[in-house]
Amino acid sequence: MQANPIRIPTVSNDTDWDFCFNLSQQSRTPEYQQTGELYPTCESEESEEDTTVQKEERATGLCFPKEKLAHSQKKVAQLIKEKMNTQANRELIRCVILSRIIFGEEHWKCAQALANLAYGYLTLRGLPAQAKKHAESAKNTLLTWKGKTTSNEEKEEILKALVMLYYTLGVAWLLQNHGREAFLSLQKADRNMKELKELTKGDVCGLQISEEDLTIALGRASLGIHRLNLALAYFEKAIGNVIAAKGDGTSELIRLYKEIAQIEQLRKNHKQAIQYLKQAYSICVSSFTEISPQTAEVGALLAKAYAMSGDPQHRDAVEVYFIKSINAYQATLGTKNRETLAIIEEFCNWLAQIGKKQEAYRLLKASLKSQVISYGDCSEKVAETLYNMGTICFAKGEVRKANHLLRKCLMIQILIYGNDHSKSRETKNLLTLIQR
Template sequence: MKKMQASPIYIPTVSNDTDWDFCFHLSQQTPIPTQQQTDEVYPTYGSEESEEDTAVQEEEAITDYMSLPKEKLVQSQKKITQLIKEKMTIQANKELIRCVILSRIVFGEEHWRCAQALTNLAYGYLVLRGLPAQAKKHAESAKNVLLTWKGNASSDKEQKEILEALVMLYYTLGVVWLLQNHGREAYFNLQKADKHMKELNGLTKRGICGLYVSEKDLTIALGRASLAVHRLNLALAYFEKVIGNVIATEGSDTSDLISLYEEIAQIEQLRRNHEQAIQYLKQAYSISVSSFTEVSPQTAEASALLAKAYAMSGKPQHRDAVETYFIKSISAYQATLGSEDYETLTTIEEFCKWLVENGDKQDAYKLLKASLKSQIISYGDCSKKVAETFYNLGRICFANGELRKAIQLLRKCLMIQIFVYGSEHNKSKETKGLLTQLQRESNNPSKWKKEAIQGKKNCICKGTEA
């Protein structure tokens, strides 16, 4: 199963946000009306106008000036909604930046409307651009404004918009912390988002600029955060809730259930309920077949997860199922993504590892040998993955008593490892030590025979890296 809390997640970081810098620079060029500019528009020259007339004229001038940014703000918000519908995410993000700048001009930096615009921008960076580092920066800015704002909402509509901004703000911060593997901070922020979401119950129309956090997204995030802090029963409850809601609203065959079943199966595995995990993954596989056909990347992934779930159960009666679903997964990946694709090669490696662990070394050797050419094409002659494959092939040959072939394969492995890691790396030293031992044993056939028998009992493919 895929591990959410343990597997490293790549977090793109952008030290310089060029879109933001460019748009903000333009905003700095936008003139703010001053007394001097008003005087130029309405010069008095010591005329007969009273001070009261002059004040009225100044107010009208400022109102006329501010109407243009207000109009542009409304237009930009509408444009964002349309761009999101058309999946033009980069353009939508640029418009979100313009909304922040226009909000600063119209309302000022300390107004909650400006914080609302910053929150939308942060959420946009997270869900539209996949840039959590940028999302966090703007969310923190929005949080500072909202927490220090002294005013009061003038209407129920404004109060609801503020609550909605708070939901989006804490959801964004929660997900960013989750992506950065800080489970406690993630859970804390998502709990705050959930509290404000409850206050928003009954609100029919949500979201400015077409952006809003759904209860489904928030519940899933809470489930993942609960898993990250090892609260398995709570995580299970959140996923059961969201699955029930999705079935009630979208039906039991919707493709939205696939990832949910896969994640709840992982929780059940961590709770050692392997049979329940298998049942969830069988449902995910069935929906994948009906939604995407049996030969598709989605079904290939579901099949691989199901194979690994059967394997994790450790039950002898599941051996045939493990082999069946691994083969289905590999075939589907090869047909749709190609033999050189990362998912194809990774699934082959996992299947071979299971075969070796279960005594089917010959089949594992054939599969690994057949995939070697594809690995060289994908990763290069001198790569970690190719070295790993030579290592595992050598170990299999050692277990089968094919000493000469094992030595040849391990020599190739060592050459690549020295190139990739250097001769003093632990991996290189380990392979060199094994190779030296085999070369020594090759000169002592009787002792070698005894060692080979023992090797057949103990040999397994090592981890994910040689």
């Protein structure tokens, strides 16, 4: 399964599961009595609005449950391939229901279906709360079943399911900012992965979680519990594995170089962070060209890495990469795009810090109209830009202009935050100082 961008759900209700589970209660009736709520029979009345999916289900309506399960499993793979994530997730629910009917709730195959569903909620839907719920259910069954005598084939499948559910639990905890719980779950996934490799003599074919996925997740979890050296070791291992498998120019390395550079920055090893980002930038240029959003993003990170080093000799590099990033964003995403405006703002802040206030003011003034269009007249970003312009004018001794800009800023801040907010008070204090 390919992971979509993950998001944290605002609610924990699992309506798809509730809906399909209710259907499963009706499916417990003998086959000849089923009326087609789960899979409609050929006798159900057709309408002109029947979709292709409904027709396909109708064709399988008189199958036995095991055949329906096999059909659903194939359908999941096809829907994922077609990037129909919601439909694929619903089909995974159907697989759980059919597994429960065929094998019973306490069977490891039912737990395996739940583990697949949990992983689907995580990667297809980006819903860690639901993923955790189903992974926990699968774990309770698998851990009790594992103690029973089974064949090597069953042990292999059980270990695969354990790797998947512990990986799912670990990433779900990580997405909800619970680093310790994430790390513990991912360690269990790692132990089961090693046991699986021993059982299969290194052949883990058919496992949806790769060693690279697990290593990267462990690195992120280590970072979440502030174990920087351990996080670094995991990312170095992941990078080495990718280079060994796909070469040192593969685009898969870009995200790894970005993350390991962040770890090195936290370790105050700015020189090494810059080297990693330079490698990422080189791959971006060869993979996507110099004028692309991907190259613009890494260019901005490289500019900030040079700036964070604090080395005056790096000032030219900071400016070069900021300008390259801004030009690439403007050419590909447009001058009014929020990514473009954000990097311009960061560049202006840096220019102001090193004393190039006139250039910073010019860029901020040029971007103000685009910010009003993108964020609105009374927005935090516009207020922040007006404040920065006002402080630059004040530092240059242009008191009247500074007073005008800061009053406009204060008016917006009061509308957004109120009179007593720290930002409003800060602007008031600066205005008082200017008036004196």
